[in-house]
Amino acid sequence: MSRYFSEKYGGLVPYVPGEQPRGRSFVKLNTNESPFPPSPYAQRFAREAAGDLRLYSDPECRRLRETAAEYFGLAPDCFVFTNGSDEILYFAFSAYCDSSHPAVFADITYGFYKVFAGVCGVPARIIPLKDDFTLDPEDYFGAGGTVFIANPNAPTGIALTPGDIERIVAANRDSIVVIDEAYVDFGAGSAVGLVNKYPNLLVTQTFSKSRSLAGGRLGMGIACPELISDIETLRYSTNPYNVGSMTQAAGIGALLDREYFEECRNKIISVRGSTEKRLRELGFDCTDSSANFIFAEHPRVSGETFYRELRERGILVRHFDAPRISNRNRITVGSAEEMELFLAAAGEIVKAAERKDDGGPGD
Template identity: 50%
Template sequence: MSKFLSKEASRLAPYTPGEQPTDAQYIKLNTNESPFPPAPKVVKALSRAEVLKLNLYSDPTCGRLVEAIAKRYELQSENVITGNGSDEILAFAFRAFCGEGKGLAYADITYGFYKSQVALFGLDAKVIPLREDFTLNVDDYMDFPGTIVIANPNAPTGMTVSRVDIQRLLEADPDRVVIVDEAYVDFGAESCVPLIYRYDNLLVVQTMSKSRSLAGGRVGFALGSPELISALNRVKYSFNPYNVGRLSIVAGAAAVEDEDYFQTCTAAIRNNRKWTVRELEALGFTVLPSQANFIFAKSDKLPGGELYQKLKENGILVRWFDADRIRDYIRITIGSLEQMAALVDEIARLLEEV
């Protein structure tokens, strides 16, 4: 550790990203990316003329992108903010709505970025365990007076909370912000976007990394009341006004406008997920009910860490978390049907060797 590191920085808990190999030797099912290329409208929009504008700063308001998102979700521009991936939006939200006297509550098994941001901003946090079956019960959050963040669907489990339950949280205390992180909502879960006009304490965060094939473009956004969005912009303009690049603004707007491609890709992932679950269950796996573009599964024949390692040695990357309660599981991104068939075949072969 560097001798120049501050005490504050030494207390950080950095998020560990999934492996990103630079070669093409792996079937990559570890970071919940889309197996499909960006939409045709995105490719067309990223013209030479747009590239030649890279000598100029991007629009700090991200107007073109904001308008496209607002139209898609039947909201107004003042209900939308965009960011460099949803991680940046979450960071803005934690900075805006948490601090002295106002902590953050989140689940013990959820997206690891929340813990990292708590450490970065020095926030008080209440970590609330999921139930034994990995469900999140909103009754466990009812008495918490600060900001609440719920990944819905949750990661890495893929399990969901109903919109009705989120509504109960919103109504129980109108003076606290409830952040619903919907990074994976487009693969079958129930979005809370329809509640935005009814509850000014609801912030919905989404990303274009998964369902719109723009993980490398880094485009995230939040939807909420004008007051919440204004608070996020206050943080943004104190940190990085030009937070979304020119090409990402263009790509994001085009991706939102290519609705047919979006529907085709998300339907394919849902079908491939269903097929994969069926095949793994036939091999004796326990698979949690997922509405995301990944599944969380375990085998009684091979521990999670060993299965992860053997798959990696044979050219397939999945995600394994060396953590209490979930150590026996692996998280598997749903890719193309060909990729999933290769995974199932390799797992079947490994089980035969046990």
């Protein structure tokens, strides 16, 4: 940190993204990317746009908004597009939190919420999840601040029902409720249908997971036009050309190809189920995931050891060295082939630990 850096960032601890390995080739199950390429339409549209980069991208994302409007059955002015969904979340923290409007979120959730609160200099009110990692909706009634809920939650994968989401939104009429639906397509019910009913609801989604566009960087906010207009004020005050032409094109292609989207999503849900079943057979405890990852622990292998042993075998998963969850790992649901490799390694690691516990030769 230089001596010029503003004192207001004195205690700021940045987010640490999952490792992007280089050199050695890993089975990469650590950042919740899709095992499938984006829709051929997304690729083709992006390639075409790559031949036409001389002009600025459309700051209004008109075609993309119209495509999304058609897709979700809402008006185009219910959408704002951003450089990944981290950017719409940052805008939400900026727009709706300040010293008298704290950010309210769970102790175990997307780790970036705490960082956003820090960089925006706003207080955070942390509400612990229950012992089983479920969220009690009533804990958020009259939350007294801007609520951020990931649904399904990360890294637990546990989802609230749309009914519970609605109860929370309805019980916070004087505050914004942000529902972060980065993983919603893998089995949870979306709150998008509620945005015209509740003027205090902002839903965020990403194209990085279920639409396989992590490298394309596209996120979106969905809300009533009045909230979208707040976000647009911030977007036009920081970076109006925030979504490039290739990204807009890829997003349009991804939305138009609903069939491919559903095919990929269904495969991931199916592989998640079969992987969880086999992990449980190996003695793992898995949360009830509605996301494209599994959050698992084993009574005989620490989270740290499991992470390290997998890594030695060329498999990357995500381990969070944080209270309550350090014994678990978050394992992205990859292709069926990748999960076979993962399960074989997991089986080896568990058996070695059991041999060691039973007095056999350990490590």
